[in-house]
Every structure is written in structure tokens, then in C-alpha cells.
Amino acid sequence: MLLAIDTSAGTDVAIVTPHGRVLGELRSSDTRHHAEAVGDAIETVLAEAGLSPQHITQVIGGMGPGPFTGLRVGVAAARTFAFARGARFIPMPSHDAAAHEWRAAHPEANGDLLVSTDARRGELACSRYEQGLLVASSCELHRPDAVPGAAHHFDTRTISAAHLALAWLDREAQGLEAEPNSIVYLRGADAVPSNGPKRVTG
DSSP: OEEEEEOSSSEEEEEEOTTSOEEEEEEEOOSSOHHHHHHHHHHHHHHHHTOOGGGOOEEEEEOOSBOHHHHHHHHHHHHHHHHHHTOEEEEEOHHHHHHHHHHHHOTTOOSOEEEEEEEETTEEEEEEEOTTOSSOSEEEEEOGGGOOOOSEEEEOSOOOHHHHHHHHHHHHHTTOOOOOSEEEESSOTTOOOOSSOEEEEO
């Protein structure tokens, strides 16, 4: 079974089977209390799925882009759960979940897709997915009036942990590797804005 955790926006936790069936998902749009929410969310989705921690064989962690404090809470929770249970930890870009969600809702759409999420300070974090590709070709910060053009644009304020797991299953089915085990922070804690998201390994 797969446990997926993402705190790049709110707090989102899901249980998904290896065949892509969603057994439970808990979503919270609160962007300030990830630490309090994530543990309860894990407990709740396990109970909803009728599972215990030992049933989890893979833990998918949403690695951003996202704000420093909230994002690292989810990544730490995912890494800790995986370590404690001896499960495989799989890092995945959070925007992959949004791209998967949009494509699932628009199966006939052609062309590239631009996924954007709130980067705060008047900017959007934007990832471009070329047609037919599961991996983003770029991830950049842009002001709303300077977002690059694309055939389709999905601006979302939530990231689905269920779709994060489903995006990983799609990658796995195509023989693609997981992303590097590094967090993509929008900015450092209380730092001045950078020209783009900052990838931090560890």
C-alpha cells in the first residue's frame, strides 16, 4: 500500500493501492498548522482504509515547490514514517499531483500544461509539462501578469496526495525513476525572494 503526504499548500494525506485505488484521503486547506494536522491525518486515513502502519510499503512525499516551514513538516513526516516502518520513501514534485489531476479531468486535451500554485509575495510557482510527458521541463517563479503561455493552465490552491501517489504509479509503469531526494523550497526561511525555487538536498 502507498501512503502519500503533501504539505506544499495545505495538508493532504492519502492511502492508495498499488493498482491505483484510493482508499482514503484527508485534505485541509489550512496553510499554518501542518505540524498539528499531519499526524492526525495519517492516523485518520489509515483507519478509513482499515489498515495499520505495517501495511504501508511505499511512502510518497511531496517535495514542493512550497514554502519553507510548511513543506518541511510534510517531508519530515513522510521520511520518518518510511524509516520507522522500513518502507521505501519516494520523493515526488508536488506539481506532478496537480498535473495528474488536471489530465485525469481532461483526458482528451492536447498540448502542454502549465501548473501554478501560490508562491506568496505576489508570485506564482509555475511548472511546465509538455504534451505526453510526466516530468516537468521547468519550475520557475513568475508574477501573475507574466505567467508564460501554454495550451492549458491549471492554477490550483490545493495539492492532492492521492493524485501524487497516482502520478508516481504512472511514472513507475513507464519505467521512470523517482526525483532526487531534495526539497524544492520557494525561498529560504525569512529570506529575500530568489529568482526561482531553491532545491535543498537532505
